[in-house]
Amino acid sequence: MSLLDYFLGSRKKSAHVAKDRLKLILAHERSDGGPDFLPALQEELLAVIGKYIPVDKENIKVTMERRGDFEVLELNVLFPDQR
Amino acid sequence: MAKIVVVTSGKGGVGKTTTSAAFASGLALRGYRTVVIDFDVGLRNLDLIMGCERRVVYDLVNVIQGEAKLQQALIRDKRCESLYVLPTSQTRDKDALTTEGVTAIMDELRKEFDYIVCDSPAGIESGALMALYHADEAIVVTNPEVSSVRDSDRILGILAARSRRAEQGEEPVKEHLLLTRYSPKRVEGGEMLSLEDVKELLHTPLLGVIPESEVILQASNQGIPAVHMDHSDVAEAYKDMVARFLGEERPLRFVQPVKVGFFKRLFGG
Numbered sequence: 001m002s003l004l005d006y007f008l009g010s011r012k013k014s015a016h017v018a019k020d021r022l023k024l025i026l027a028h029e030r031s032d033g034g035p036d037f038l039p040a041l042q043e044e045l046l047a048v049i050g051k052y053i054p055v056d057k058e059n060i061k062v063t064m065e066r067r068g069d070f071e072v073l074e075l076n077v078l079f080p081d082q083r
Numbered sequence: 084m085a086k087i088v089v090v091t092s093g094k095g096g097v098g099k100t101t102t103s104a105a106f107a108s109g110l111a112l113r114g115y116r117t118v119v120i121d122f123d124v125g126l127r128n129l130d131l132i133m134g135c136e137r138r139v140v141y142d143l144v145n146v147i148q149g150e151a152k153l154q155q156a157l158i159r160d161k162r163c164e165s166l167y168v169l170p171t172s173q174t175r176d177k178d179a180l181t182t183e184g185v186t187a188i189m190d191e192l193r194k195e196f197d198y199i200v201c202d203s204p205a206g207i208e209s210g211a212l213m214a215l216y217h218a219d220e221a222i223v224v225t226n227p228e229v230s231s232v233r234d235s236d237r238i239l240g241i242l243a244a245r246s247r248r249a250e251q252g253e254e255p256v257k258e259h260l261l262l263t264r265y266s267p268k269r270v271e272g273g274e275m276l277s278l279e280d281v282k283e284l285l286h287t288p289l290l291g292v293i294p295e296s297e298v299i300l301q302a303s304n305q306g307i308p309a310v311h312m313d314h315s316d317v318a319e320a321y322k323d324m325v326a327r328f329l330g331e332e333r334p335l336r337f338v339q340p341v342k343v344g345f346f347k348r349l350f351g352g
Contacts, residue, residue, distance in 0.1 A: 013273030018229050019280045026236050026284060 038062055045075065053079060085193040088200050089218040091242075093234030095205030097226045098263040101299060103202035104132045104308040105317075106222065109325035111166035112310065115197040118157065121171035122214035123204035124179050130170045133160065134306025144172035147184030153191055162311060167196075180213050189217050207241060216247050220257040222290060222328075226264045227276040232284055235260075239287060259290035261324060266295045268340040278338060291324030293317055294337040 042062045049055050059078035064071060090103045100121075107119035121129035124144065130136040135158045141151035146169075153169075160166035169188075172179060192199050203214035215221065221242050225235040239258060243249055246256050262278055269275035282289050298315040302308065310321040316337045323333045 015270070015273050015276050015280070018276055019284070022229055022232055022276075022284050025233060029233075029236070030240070 038064060049077060055079065085196050086198055086219050087189065087193075087217045088198060088220045088222060089203055089215045090200060090222045090224060091203040091211065091215055091238050092205065092224040092231070093207060093211075093238040094226075094231045097224050097231050098293070098299075099205070099224050100129050100132050100202055101303065101309060102222065102224050102261060102263065102293075102321075103129060103200055105310040105321040106325060106328075107166060107198070107200040108160070108163055108308040109310045109321055110198050110200070110328075111160065111163035112322075113325065113329065114165065116165045116195065117163075117198045117200065118167045118169060118192055118196045119200040119202060120169040121202050122180070122210050123202065124171050124177070124210055125173065125175055126204065127171045127173050129202050130158075130168065131306060132303055133168050133308060135160070135168055135170075136306070139170045142170045142172040143188070144174055144179040146188060147179070147181060153188060162308075177209065180210065182213070182216070185213055186217070207237065211238075212241070212245055215242055215256075216245070218242070218246055218256050219248070220259065220328075222259045222261050223285075223287065224261050224263055225281060225285070227262060227266075227270070227278070227281055229276075232276070232281060235285055239285065258287050259328070260285055260287040261290050261293065263293040264295045265292045265338065267338055271340050278335075289335075290327055291320060292335055292338050293320045293324070 042060060045062065046055065046057060046060050049060070055077060059080070061074075061076040063074045063076075065074070088106075090099050090106065092099050100123075103119055107117050110117045119129065119133070120143065121127060122143075123129075127139075127142075130139050138158050141156040143156065145151040146153050146156050157167040157169055160168060189199065201214045201218065204210040215238075223235050223238055223242075225231050242256050242258060248254065248256050260282065262281060265278065266275055270277045278289060278292055294316050296315065296317045298312050298317050299309055302312050302317075309315075309317045310325075312318045320337055323336060326333050
């Protein structure tokens with residue numbers, strides 16, 4: 001960092017950038033990414049539900065998220081309009 | 084009742100083996116019967132850091148495969164009476180460690196020792212999983228640097244999910260964070276993550292901060308665990324960390340930049 005930068009205070013400190021980047025990526029990896037078995041679980045659920053009701057692959061969503069001390073597995077199935 | 088402590092990190096080169104050697108020696112200096120085990124099969128190094136490489140005859144894998152008794156493989160430390168080293172094997176066979184074999188060794192060691200320190204290999208593969216499986220407590224070694232912090236976060240997740248305690252629904256592994264290679268001057272300059280930053284990112288209680296120091300290389304050059312490098316910052320920092328692990332209160336030291344006086348700056352020294 002040059003003396004000029006110091007006086008102008010123009011550049012963000014690199015440690016600060018590191019912290020911000022880590023905050024984002026760790027939050028993402030802890031929740032959104034979810035465990036490795038989610039895609040497989042989604043496939044199998046689709047197969048089971050599909051045995052009884054026809055569902056499109058796009059209409060089934062499995063997500064896992066952490067809420068405080070709990071992990072919540074959320075299953076969203078959108079049934080086709082039957083009328 | 085013996086306690087099993089894993090020293091782990093995910094990332095390589097952050098100071099796991101240095102810490103294992105210093106921590107185990109520190110526990111022994113406090114009078115505890117301690118054994119430190121190298122789990123890095125194929126890349127034996129703990130023996131060098133402990134300075135006992137020329138006394139290795141049998142290793143962990145020999146014991147697991149029944150080629151030697153545990154007593155034959157344990158090497159008594161030359162500095163601390165109550166400290167033993169169990170070296171790993173140089174074999175390239177990845178599956179040399181078996182869950183049953185490691186469990187049997189742990190059960191036997193539990194009868195003889197107060198503390199069993201497991202030096203984990205880097206990565207998150209079988210060797211690392213084997214090292215953390217039996218742990219009661221974990222020391223996660225982290226450098227104030229992005230990739231190390233991210234890998235530590237991964238390892239904390241694995242500790243919570245894949246340890247014996249997690250699998251059997253017992254009280255979870257007690258986690259400790261150890262920051263190594265810390266440079267207060269660079270933190271002050273805003274070019275290194277601070278200990279508060281890392282603590283906040285990893286949500287893990289801080290066991291200690293080991294300052295960046297040339298003494299670490301001098302110690303490993305000579306095969307002397309860092310805690311024995313008398314009058315050095317790192318030795319003191321490791322002793323503090325051992326004391327905190329044993330439940331004592333110790334203020335953090337070596338986390339403020341050293342102020343260089345005007346005359347010292349002028350004349351050097």
